[in-house]
Amino acid sequence: MKKFERFKGVVAPLDRANVDTDLIIPKQFLKSIKRTGFGVNLFDELRYLDEGQPGQDCSQRPLNPDFVLNQQRFKGSEVLLARRNFGCGSSREHAPWALEDFGFKVVIAPSFADIFYNNSFKNGILLITFPEDVVDRLFAEVELSEGYQLDVDLENQRVVTPSGEILEFEVDEFRKHCLLEGLDDIGLTLKDEDAIRAFEQKHKAARPWLFRQSA
Amino acid sequence: MSGQTLYDKLWNQHLVKQRDDGTALIYIDRQLLHEVTSPQAFEGLRLANRKPWRLDANLATPDHNVPTTIKERAEGNSGIKDPVSLIQVQTLDDNCLEYGIEEFKINDPRQGIVHVVGPEQGATLPGMTVVCGDSHTATHGAFGALAHGIGTSEVEHVMATQCLLAQKMKNMQVRVEGALGLGVTAKDVVLAIIGKIGTAGGTGYAIEFAGSAIASLSMEGRMTVCNMAIEAGARVGLIAVDDTTIDYLAKRPFAPTAEQWEAAVTDWRNLVSDDDAQFDKVVILQAEEIEPQVSWGTSPEMVTGISGQVPDPLAALDETVQRSHTRALEYMGLHANQKITDIKLDKIFIGSCTNSRIEDLREAAKVAKGNKVANSIKLAMVVPGSGLVKRQAEAEGLDKIFIEAGFEWREPGCSMCLAMNADKLGAGEHCASTSNRNFEGRQGYGGRTHLVSPAMAAAAAIAGHFVDVRSLPANDATHAQEA
Known part of the structure; x- marks a missing residue:
């Protein structure tokens, strides 16, 4: 995983509550056995006017001109501004894979679904939760100002707006650490291998029926 | 000190290590695998040169991509006409063979939807932690098991370490009291609950479903309710163990037998929230008010x-x-x-x-x-x-x-x-x-x-x-x- 560094990025607003993972990446693209290449199908049903198929050349497909990511002013955006309960629904990690592959590094919303939250951090995407009124205000600012960018500083847990306003956010220590250092958490967990083995033995002695010899 | 909820008990029974930063290592007893969310996890293991920690904890079956017409299925994997779907199912077969994981393949009579197969085999037991790369893993909570839907990185993490990195959730109790009307089913109950608390109402919580209407449901009905906990935003849905749970599990292929069965049943009887347990949130519905x-x-x-x-x-x-x-x-x-x-x-x-x-x-x-x-x-x-x-x-x-x-x-x-x-x-x-x-x-x-x-x-x-x-x-x- 790449280290998460401070950056300034264009903000794209997706003004819709309860964006589910089916909408972020429709099921037909889940048939891939790879982790990459999902970016062209991010928000496929909103982005294109036709039904997408896996492996298709998307450059020839008709675009929905009304969709925010198809508008010139939001080209190259790296921050997605969204509404409440973003990422609800299925556990498909293809959703953060698609966001990341498209180029998003940060999603800001008033709330996120639990599984999506975990999956995003494991793929180097920072999710920032701001209160609803702050998100409303950001939507209004983005709307009014073309080329609107936010300066995202995870180290200091703050976002700086173009007018210099500082918005502080919360993030848990472990996730922050992993993002900043680009750490593989399996490697980290395996440092506790002895503790896991010790637990496992005790657990097996207490509840042997949870362990099974192959049928 | 107040008593423990069912969720607290399950959490404590599986806590390997609590870290200072608020995360914990939770031991996982069962991982169910299917073809859609596992290939990248196996690939990750392979790239990092890691082996699965404990083979007998895993059970696999293809379900998402398989055709359902009798004619196509008669042909096994070659009946899958979509080449991309076929590769995915074949990849699951190959991975299970390579690593030695038990799999119910496409035409095995035990094949089916993972969340139907696990309980049906007794591969889901009370007091277990169960994970699967599928949000509807909440289903297994119907057995008093702590069941999480996880992403593919977590599937890989569990395969490699037998643990999940987790943070303790808050406790919510959803109580449905009274008798359900004629023609009103578990599905209507859970839809009514979601209608009441909303799709984000359970975010950050483990929901325990309780009350006389829930207790009156069969295991099938309880699974329907827990299955949709995620549709209320909760990764985990739970129902306390009782005779209905134990009767359902007796003699299932993966369930314990003889003395071990007796010991297990004694242990499972404790898988209920204590009378004085405190929930962070309680929601109550009256069964009589629920219509289809x-x-x-x-x-x-x-x-x-x-x-x-x-x-x-x-x-x-x-x-x-x-x-x-x-x-x-x-x-x-x-x-x-x-x-x-x-x-x-x-x-x-x-x-x-x-x-x-x-x-x-x-x-x-x-x-x-x-x-x-x-x-x-x-x-x-x-x-x-x-x-x-x-x-x-x-x-x-x-x-x-x-x-x-x-x-x-x-x-x-x-x-x-x-x-x-x-x-x-x-x-x-x-x-x-x-x-x-x-x-x-x-x-x-x-x-x-x-x-x-x-x-x-x-x-x-x-x-x-x-x-x-x-x-x-x-x-x-x-x-x-x-x-």
């Missing part, structure tokens, strides 16, 4: 009773809700104040990890018996949750009832719940579906899903539009038989 439910929108919280109507978006107080409702009605092709019973259907889907177990099929068959699917219905299909459910249904003659009524009787799999195989809706088609999600495009590009119980889906198939299943003669007969 039908979803009208594009989120499971957009649901109402069969006697209700489609809401007027402008009546919502919140602007975001107004916009969501407006957009949902536009997508669904419905109008404000339309009666639910006026919604006409094109297709009927009875199946999915929510409602494809034997009891679900019995309920649907009772309604279908002696009737015919309406001419206006293009396709009505029944997809059993596993090969064993299918056999049981056939032994009871349910397949004949469905076929005579004009339903297609299919082979097990996820099928039209998410339409990764060939079973899907066309644009604009309305479907009465016993699945769990009515998101835009979920059952097919432009498809319109209405979530209902198996009995309500069968009734809609016969009428061609939604009807109140309580008004059908089948219900009286059913009641008389059972009484």
Whole structure:
């Protein structure tokens, strides 16, 4: 995983509550056995006017001109501004894979679904939760100002707006650490291998029926 | 000090290590694998040169991509016409073979939807931690197991370390008190709960479902309720262990036997919340007030009773809700104040990890018996949750009832719940579906899903539009038989 560094990025607003993972990446693209290449199908049903198929050349497909990511002013955006309960629904990690592959590094919303939250951090995407009124205000600012960018500083847990306003956010220590250092958490967990083995033995002695010899 | 909730007990029994930064290592007893969310995890293991920690903790079966027509299935994997789907199923087979993980392959009679297979085999036991790269893993909480839906990175993490990195959730109790009315099922209960607390109402919580109406449900019904905890935002749904749980598990292939069974049962009896346990949030519903439910929108919280109507978006107080409702009605092709019973259907889907177990099929068959699917219905299909459910249904003659009524009787799999195989809706088609999600495009590009119980889906198939299943003669007969 790449280290998460401070950056300034264009903000794209997706003004819709309860964006589910089916909408972020429709099921037909889940048939891939790879982790990459999902970016062209991010928000496929909103982005294109036709039904997408896996492996298709998307450059020839008709675009929905009304969709925010198809508008010139939001080209190259790296921050997605969204509404409440973003990422609800299925556990498909293809959703953060698609966001990341498209180029998003940060999603800001008033709330996120639990599984999506975990999956995003494991793929180097920072999710920032701001209160609803702050998100409303950001939507209004983005709307009014073309080329609107936010300066995202995870180290200091703050976002700086173009007018210099500082918005502080919360993030848990472990996730922050992993993002900043680009750490593989399996490697980290395996440092506790002895503790896991010790637990496992005790657990097996207490509840042997949870362990099974192959049928 | 107050007592512990069921969730607290399960958490404490599996806590390997609490870290200073608030995260914890939780030991995982069972991982269920399917073809969609596991290939990248196996690939990750391979790239890092790691081995699975404990093979016997894993059990795999292909379910999302498998075709469901009897003809295609007769050909095994080569019956999968979509080459991309075929690669995914084949990759699961290859990975399980390479690493030595037990797999119920496509035509094994034990194959089926992971969340039907696990409990049916007794591979899900009370007091276990269960994970699967699928959000509907919450289903297994019906057994007093701590079951999480996880992403693919977490699947890999569990395979490599037998642990999950987790943070303790808050405790919510949803209590449904009283007796359910005739024709009102577990599906209606959980849809009513989601309608009440919303799709984000359970975010950050483990929900324990309790109360006399929940206790009266069969294991099949309890699984239906826990299955949809995620549709209320909660990764975890739970129900306390009682005689119903223990009776269901006795003699299942993976369940303990002899003295170990006795010891296990004694242990399982403790898997209930203490009387003085404190919940961070309590929600109470009265069973008598719940009527058969039908979803009208594009989120499971957009649901109402069969006697209700489609809401007027402008009546919502919140602007975001107004916009969501407006957009949902536009997508669904419905109008404000339309009666639910006026919604006409094109297709009927009875199946999915929510409602494809034997009891679900019995309920649907009772309604279908002696009737015919309406001419206006293009396709009505029944997809059993596993090969064993299918056999049981056939032994009871349910397949004949469905076929005579004009339903297609299919082979097990996820099928039209998410339409990764060939079973899907066309644009604009309305479907009465016993699945769990009515998101835009979920059952097919432009498809319109209405979530209902198996009995309500069968009734809609016969009428061609939604009807109140309580008004059908089948219900009286059913009641008389059972009484």
